[in-house]
Amino acid sequence: MEEQLRADARATELPSKVNSRAFWKGISKDGCNNATGYANKVGDALGAEEMCHIWKNQYSEVYNMIDDERPEQVFLSKMNDSAT
16 A cells, blocks of 8 residues: 555656656656566466466467478478488
């Protein structure tokens, strides 16, 4: 609750601040240093492993929409050529 009140007070300050640096300095002092830039939930998936499975399934569906074996054959051929 305290954090919400502090955030609301900062939000009302923004239009009145001429110096945006002072605004962001205040935000930093309020404890935003502990925030992370990484999501830990996407849809119903919680955690890195579940999110990885969601994206794996998404791309698997997208890339398997067209049944064409040529790209796979080209890939395998290039892999064989690079191994020698």
